[in-house]
Amino acid sequence: MSTPITPEPKEGHHFIERADAWLDARTGIDSILHESLDEPIHGGARWAYVFGSGLLFLFMSQVITGVFLTFYYVPSADHAHTVVSYMVKVVSSGSFIRSIHAYGSSGIIIVLCLHVGQTILYGSYKGKRELLWLSGCILMALMLGMSFTGYLLPWDEKAYFATAVGTNLIAEVPWIGPLLQKLVRGGDQMGTLTISRFFVLHVFILPGMLIAFIVGHVFFFRKAGAAGPINEDPIEPKLPSVPFYPRQVLMDAAFAVVLIGILAVIAKMIPMDLGPSANPADTHFLPRPEWYYRPAFQWLKYLSGRWSLVGGIIMPAILALVFAAVPFLDRKLERRPWKRPITVGAFLLFLVCYTGLGFASYHDDYSDPAMAAQMHKQDADSQAFMNSPFIPETAGGGTPANVASADPIVVKGHALFQSQSCNSCHGEDATGTAAAPALTGVGAKYSEAQLEALLHAPNIKMTAGGMQPVALEAKDLEALSTYLRQLH
Ligand code: HEC
Structure with a gap:
C-alpha cells in the first residue's frame, strides 16, 4: 500500500466531516465521488x-x-x-x-x-x-x-x-x-x-x-x-x-x-x-x-x-x-x-x-x-372487469361449492375442468351458462366408461355447441370424469 491509512480525525470536528473522514479512510469514497462528479464534459453541460x-x-x-x-x-x-x-x-x-x-x-x-x-x-x-x-x-x-x-x-x-x-x-x-x-x-x-x-x-x-x-x-x-x-x-x-x-x-x-x-x-x-x-x-x-x-x-x-x-x-x-x-x-x-x-x-x-x-x-x-x-x-370488457369488485379465491384454486371435497382426484378433476376451459362454457362449478348446460347429474346419466367415451368423442349437439374432443391422458381423463360424476 502506497498511501498510509489516515488517522481518525480528532474530537471537535463537525460530525459530518468526521463521518466522511471515517468512511473515506475505509472506502476511498472521496476519490470515487471526485471521479464520478468531476468528470470533464467538453463543450459543457x-x-x-x-x-x-x-x-x-x-x-x-x-x-x-x-x-x-x-x-x-x-x-x-x-x-x-x-x-x-x-x-x-x-x-x-x-x-x-x-x-x-x-x-x-x-x-x-x-x-x-x-x-x-x-x-x-x-x-x-x-x-x-x-x-x-x-x-x-x-x-x-x-x-x-x-x-x-x-x-x-x-x-x-x-x-x-x-x-x-x-x-x-x-x-x-x-x-x-x-x-x-x-x-x-x-x-x-x-x-x-x-x-x-x-x-x-x-x-x-x-x-x-x-x-x-x-x-x-x-x-x-x-x-x-x-x-x-x-x-x-x-x-x-x-x-x-x-x-x-x-x-x-x-x-x-x-x-x-x-x-x-x-x-x-x-x-x-x-x-x-x-x-x-x-x-x-x-x-x-x-x-x-x-x-x-x-x-x-x-x-x-x-x-x-x-x-x-x-x-x-x-x-x-x-x-x-x-x-x-x-x-x-x-x-x-x-x-x-x-x-x-x-x-x-x-x-x-x-x-x-x-x-x-x-x-x-x-x-x-x-x-x-x-x-x-x-x-x-374488448375495451369495454376490461373496463367492466376493472369496475367489478374483487372476488377472492377459495380452496383448491377454484370456487367454493364442490371443491370442498377432500378427495384429491376430485380436486384434480376440478382443476382440469378449469385448465381445459370447460368452465368457459359450462360455468365455474359446471352449473351452466348460456353457452352450455349444467353438468350436475351427469353421474346418474352416464357410467364412467360412457362419460369418458363421450368426452373423447362429443356428440353432434356438443360439437355444434363448440365443444372440442377432450385430449387427455387416461389418468387425467379419469380424474375429470370422477369430478363430473360427483356433481349434484
Ligand atoms: C365451447 C363450449 C364448450 C366447452 C368449452 C365445453 N363444452 Fe361441454 N358441452 C357444450 C354444449 C353446448 C353441450 C350440450 C350439447 C347439448 O346436448 O345440447 C355440452 C355437453 C357436455 C356434456 C354432456 C352433458 C349431458 O348432459 O349430456 C358433457 C359431459 C360435457 N359437455 C363436458 C365438458 C367438459 C368436461 C369440457 C371440458 C373438457 C367441456 N364440456 C367443454 C359446450 C362446451
Missing part, C-alpha cells in the same frame, strides 16, 4: 445529454416498483390473474404502483428512442466508441425482452393472446424453431410453466444482465468520455471542458423529476387496465401488443404465411445486425448530421416507416366495422 441518465433513472424506478409488485405476485396460471386483480382492486396504491411500472416500460422505450436518436444525430458513437455502442445495443435488446416477458405476467386476455402470437413467431425460426418455442413456453401450450419461465426471465435473468451491461456501458462511456457537440473532435477534444457536477447533474435531476412527474400523473389519471382472466377457449379475442410493438405486428400481418420466415426472422435479424454494426460501417470522424446523409437518412427512413406501420395497424383495426366492434368490446 447540455440538455441533449440527459437521456442516458434518464434511462438509468427509469430503470431504477422499474426495479423499485417491480419489487413492490413481486411482494404480491404469484407466477402460476391459476393465481396470477387473481393476485394482480387483488393488487389493483384491494391493495392501497397497488393500482398506482402497477401503473407506474407498466407506463414506465413505455417511458423507457420513448427515452430510449430519444437517446439513440441523439447518439445517431450527434455521431456520438464515433471515435473508439464501438464497445460503448455495442453494449447499448445489447441493453436495448434486453429492454425489449423485459417488456415482452412482463406483458404476460398479469395473465389477462390481452397478455395471454399477445404472448401466444409472440411465441408463435419463435416457431418460425428455421430447424430449431419448434423446439425453441417449446423451451420458451415450457411445453406445447401456454400455462403455468410459461408464466414461471417468463417470471424468472423478467425478475432475475434479464435484470441481472441489464445491471451487468449498464455497468459496462457506463464504464465504456467514462473511458471514451462524452463526445461533446457535433463540431467536436470525438478522439482529441478541443473545446474547454466543464465538470459534470453541478450543471449536468442538475439537468439530469430535473429531467428525472419531469419523467417521474409525467408517469405519476398518467398513472393517477388513467390507471393501467387489467382485463378479464385469460380464456384460451375465447376464439374471438383479437390479440394486440403494446403500442411500440404495433409496427412490428403490422409488418408481420403484411408478411404472413410463407413470407413469415423472411418478415418475422430474417429481415429483423439483418436490420439488428446492420444497426449494431453502425460504428464499424460509418468510420469517418465527421459528426455533423448534414454531412452524413446515409446514416442519418437511413435512421430517419426507419423512423418514418416504423411510425407509418404503427398508424396503419391502428387504422386497420378501427376502419373495419366488425373488427372495430370487437376492439371496443
Whole structure:
C-alpha cells in the first residue's frame, strides 16, 4: 500500500466531516465521488445529454416498483390473474404502483428512442466508441425482452393472446424453431410453466444482465468520455471542458423529476387496465401488443404465411445486425448530421416507416366495422372487469361449492375442468351458462366408461355447441370424469 491509512480525525470536528473522514479512510469514497462528479464534459453541460441518465433513472424506478409488485405476485396460471386483480382492486396504491411500472416500460422505450436518436444525430458513437455502442445495443435488446416477458405476467386476455402470437413467431425460426418455442413456453401450450419461465426471465435473468451491461456501458462511456457537440473532435477534444457536477447533474435531476412527474400523473389519471382472466377457449379475442410493438405486428400481418420466415426472422435479424454494426460501417470522424446523409437518412427512413406501420395497424383495426366492434368490446370488457369488485379465491384454486371435497382426484378433476376451459362454457362449478348446460347429474346419466367415451368423442349437439374432443391422458381423463360424476 502506497498511501498510509489516515488517522481518525480528532474530537471537535463537525460530525459530518468526521463521518466522511471515517468512511473515506475505509472506502476511498472521496476519490470515487471526485471521479464520478468531476468528470470533464467538453463543450459543457447540455440538455441533449440527459437521456442516458434518464434511462438509468427509469430503470431504477422499474426495479423499485417491480419489487413492490413481486411482494404480491404469484407466477402460476391459476393465481396470477387473481393476485394482480387483488393488487389493483384491494391493495392501497397497488393500482398506482402497477401503473407506474407498466407506463414506465413505455417511458423507457420513448427515452430510449430519444437517446439513440441523439447518439445517431450527434455521431456520438464515433471515435473508439464501438464497445460503448455495442453494449447499448445489447441493453436495448434486453429492454425489449423485459417488456415482452412482463406483458404476460398479469395473465389477462390481452397478455395471454399477445404472448401466444409472440411465441408463435419463435416457431418460425428455421430447424430449431419448434423446439425453441417449446423451451420458451415450457411445453406445447401456454400455462403455468410459461408464466414461471417468463417470471424468472423478467425478475432475475434479464435484470441481472441489464445491471451487468449498464455497468459496462457506463464504464465504456467514462473511458471514451462524452463526445461533446457535433463540431467536436470525438478522439482529441478541443473545446474547454466543464465538470459534470453541478450543471449536468442538475439537468439530469430535473429531467428525472419531469419523467417521474409525467408517469405519476398518467398513472393517477388513467390507471393501467387489467382485463378479464385469460380464456384460451375465447376464439374471438383479437390479440394486440403494446403500442411500440404495433409496427412490428403490422409488418408481420403484411408478411404472413410463407413470407413469415423472411418478415418475422430474417429481415429483423439483418436490420439488428446492420444497426449494431453502425460504428464499424460509418468510420469517418465527421459528426455533423448534414454531412452524413446515409446514416442519418437511413435512421430517419426507419423512423418514418416504423411510425407509418404503427398508424396503419391502428387504422386497420378501427376502419373495419366488425373488427372495430370487437376492439371496443374488448375495451369495454376490461373496463367492466376493472369496475367489478374483487372476488377472492377459495380452496383448491377454484370456487367454493364442490371443491370442498377432500378427495384429491376430485380436486384434480376440478382443476382440469378449469385448465381445459370447460368452465368457459359450462360455468365455474359446471352449473351452466348460456353457452352450455349444467353438468350436475351427469353421474346418474352416464357410467364412467360412457362419460369418458363421450368426452373423447362429443356428440353432434356438443360439437355444434363448440365443444372440442377432450385430449387427455387416461389418468387425467379419469380424474375429470370422477369430478363430473360427483356433481349434484
Ligand atoms: C365451447 C363450449 C364448450 C366447452 C368449452 C365445453 N363444452 Fe361441454 N358441452 C357444450 C354444449 C353446448 C353441450 C350440450 C350439447 C347439448 O346436448 O345440447 C355440452 C355437453 C357436455 C356434456 C354432456 C352433458 C349431458 O348432459 O349430456 C358433457 C359431459 C360435457 N359437455 C363436458 C365438458 C367438459 C368436461 C369440457 C371440458 C373438457 C367441456 N364440456 C367443454 C359446450 C362446451
